[in-house]
Amino acid sequence: MNSKLIVSISKALLLARWKQTMVAAIGVTFSITMFIALLSFMAGLNDLLDGLLLNRTAHIGLYNEIQPGKDQPVNRSAIYKNQYNFIRSVKPAAARQQIYNSGAIIRTLEKDNRVLGVAPKIITPVFFNDMTINIAAVINGIDVKNESRLFYFNDYITEGISDDIEKIPNSIILGKGLATELSAAIGDRVQVSNISGEIFQLKVTGLYQTGVQDLDKTQSYASIATVQKIMGEPNTSITDIQIKLKDITAAPVIAKEYASLFDIDALDIQTANSQFETGSFVRTLISYSVGIVLLVVAGFGIYNILNMMIYEKMDTIAILKATGFTGRDVQNIFLVIATSIGVLGGLLGLLLGFGLSAIIDQVPFSTASLPTIKTYPINYNPIFYLIGGIFSLLTTFFAGWFPARKASKVDPVVIIRGK
């Protein structure tokens, strides 16, 4: 009952000075709009930049590193057991890069519910022969379906269809830079020689572009079977298992676990690309700081307007107190005024922020290095709207708190006798 009365008085005071109310609310609206648009845009850019590398990088990669055995024969000998054995210049044995028992490992990984997906891969260095010129490059044998699902392989195909490498035998997708050097187009045949010098003819079925020049000049993709054939390996042979996890932050721990479980080398994404998180963090920090500064400025606007309103409404406050309203009632009236400005301005701000984000999302943005991006990136994360909403309420509440305290302390005798 009492709260209904307080709300009705607040409403009357608000409407009596609706122009001032509007100015205050527009201040909040503007800052929330900018806050939302700025954060959405920044987060979109962050995702884009991180995605440049992170999308195509496995959270955990399993492989066999070529390295000398840790356990040398001399250490096993009983005779030299109690001595220090210094061995210099140990060379790796002719170890194979292929992963042992890869089928079983993949089946185990696919059952692990922390794992989003697994993509096997076989990598081999080759030479592309163009008349008298040999160009060193790498062929990645991939499982197109998993590679597209987990690492967005399809997004980087600029010409042709990625599935063709599995359908058409002896076919290949070339990096755009590599294709230019070989002056090869779709449908052309290119000649490839493996390490042993055997020559293969492969048909170009597609071109891809990542935006990273070094990759585009040296990488090409074929089906796993094609690469196994070039390497002269059996059809179970693969060199890498790429794992994508549901929770990227768990990668270092899980990598260690797999390394000991499968007796293999495991590299997690955090160790491989530590610089990325730093960049994202700093960009996010800057956009939050700017957004919050905007809101605080709007808060000062509300503070000013409420302060003025209190001086104007001294008579009203005095008579309310004289007729039995408590200091708390008066304080609540001004708090209701402040928070309703916050709610009104905030809600409108969230809507306009969404609108502005949607407009930015339509602005054309094309760059040669990012073939899949056509417009500016926007991240519509609901968290931004939540933070914006909560923060607009908090700022207006505190901006109203101090003037409201002042109003509650007005001494009616001073006002009434002063007339």
Place this chain on the structure above:
Amino acid sequence: MKQNILEAIHIYKEFNDPVKVKVLTDINIEIAKGEFVALTGKSGCGKSTLLYILSTMDTDYNGELLIDTVSMVHKKDKVLAGVRNQKIGFVFQFHYLLEEFTVLKNVMLPGLKLAKLSDKEIENNAIEKLKILDIGKLAMKKANQLSGGEKQRVAIARALINDPDIIMGDEPTGNLDKKNSDNVFDLFKKLSEEFRQTLLIVTHDESFAERMHRIIQMEDGKIISS
């Protein structure tokens, strides 16, 4: 049985700023139910100061104050606000109507705050009070559309809404011309005689005071006759 609505016992007040000045010295007043009392004295004699103490708005004094036989000393702000809301009606020199509201809503406000009756009942009461004061037809007008005399009458209706034990007036006719002054005085008289309403009116207008039932005269912070 004579019942005291208001009782002041040995009330002292002094201002300490900038120098110590005694404003009120040993004030003793008893006001019984139904009395129509004038509090008079020269300007600066402390009569308004006394009224604000009696009305519980000023709590900075020494002595005992009983309203409806309940002591008002050392009570919390919230309790005093409740007493002002329910037991005291105010009429000031200036009308203090809220210009954002209609006349009716202005009159209803203290009733809505008390919240003893439903909104509908309070509205009916408010219309009734306005009719008693011959301004029933103004109910739906905005407060700022009224003349000075009309505003003061609305203020009186507002003072009456919670059927207070006592109505206190601080120079309620001070801002009005002769005709409107007489009008307001006649209303007070009517309230006193027809409705047995207790009234305590501060005024410096001798002719005005002489027409009331009882006169309390003050000089230099003391009561010289009552």
